[in-house]
Amino acid sequence: DAGVIxxxxxxxTEMGQEVTLRCKxxxxxxxxxxxxxxxxxxxxxxxxxxxxxxxxDSGMPEDRFSAKMPNxxxxxxxxxxxEPRDSAVYFCASSSTGTGVPYEQYFGPGTRLTVT
Amino acid sequence: xxxxxxxxxxxxxxxAASLELGCxxxxxxxxxxxxxxxxxxxxxxxxxxxFSGDPLVKGIKGFEAEFIKxxxxxxxxxxxxxxxxxxxxxxxxxxxGGYQKVTFGTGTKLQVIP
Numbered sequence: 112d113a114g115v116i117x118x119x120x121x122x123x124t125e126m127g128q129e130v131t132l133r134c135k136x137x138x139x140x141x142x143x144x145x146x147x148x149x150x151x152x153x154x155x156x157x158x159x160x161x162x163x164x165x166x167x168d169s170g171m172p173e174d175r176f177s178a179k180m181p182n183x184x185x186x187x188x189x190x191x192x193x194e195p196r197d198s199a200v201y202f203c204a205s206s207s208t209g210t211g212v213p214y215e216q217y218f219g220p221g222t223r224l225t226v227t
Numbered sequence: 228x229x230x231x232x233x234x235x236x237x238x239x240x241x242x243a244a245s246l247e248l249g250c251x252x253x254x255x256x257x258x259x260x261x262x263x264x265x266x267x268x269x270x271x272x273x274x275x276x277x278f279s280g281d282p283l284v285k286g287i288k289g290f291e292a293e294f295i296k297x298x299x300x301x302x303x304x305x306x307x308x309x310x311x312x313x314x315x316x317x318x319x320x321x322x323x324g325g326y327q328k329v330t331f332g333t334g335t336k337l338q339v340i341p
Contacts, residue, residue, distance in 0.1 A: 115270075146331075153333035154271075154317060167328060202270060215261075216329060218270040 115219035129191040136205030146202040229254040233332035250318030261319040
């Protein structure tokens with residue numbers, strides 16, 4: 112398996128623009144997580160899905176952030192409008208209760224977002 | 228709610244020195260515990276985990292961690308570090324309860340000097 116795939120790897124955008132981050136989880140995994148990593152706040156869980164259904168979005172910072180998982184192989188995290196304080200590395204991770212190490216999360220390479 | 232504390236934010240060691248990174252968690256019930264490593268410019272990878280049984284768990288690359296329930300701790304150790312161990316290390320906890328949510332600590336940056 113290719114692992115968790117995220118795109119783009121780097122995104123530079125201007126304040127006020129819409130940003131969409133994409134994630135393809137490992138095939139067969141039924142959980143998907145979105146994290147944000149910054150120097151100041153460390154690694155924060157934004158939202159996670161189980162079988163494409165959002166379970167906990169309490170970490171989503173504000174209404175400008177939204178996440179969807181239309182099917183088992185694709186998820187998006189959207190920021191609209193973007194602000195400089197959204198600059199961070201955004202990680203997607205997936206896991207499975209069915210096989211392998213229970214609850215081990217496999218992380219993607221991350222998307223480094225810079226909002227100017 | 229579960230939480231994790233990593234008190235060492237930045238550790239600098241010389242090669243061959245011994246390593247111990249602290250991790251304390253807060254949760255009222257049974258827990259699953261993890262250590263993840265993030266090498267520079269890379270994503271997080273699982274180093275080791277504890278679910279049950281022997282509280283001393285061994286992971287990859289010579290790392291081990293000991294779960295001490297009475298102290299709510301899960302410290303990471305390595306007897307002799309190498310330059311290639313330079314990375315950021317994250318402790319994480321999951322409260323057993325059927326949910327997948329894992330709470331990560333703020334991370335400890337380890338710098339190993341050749």
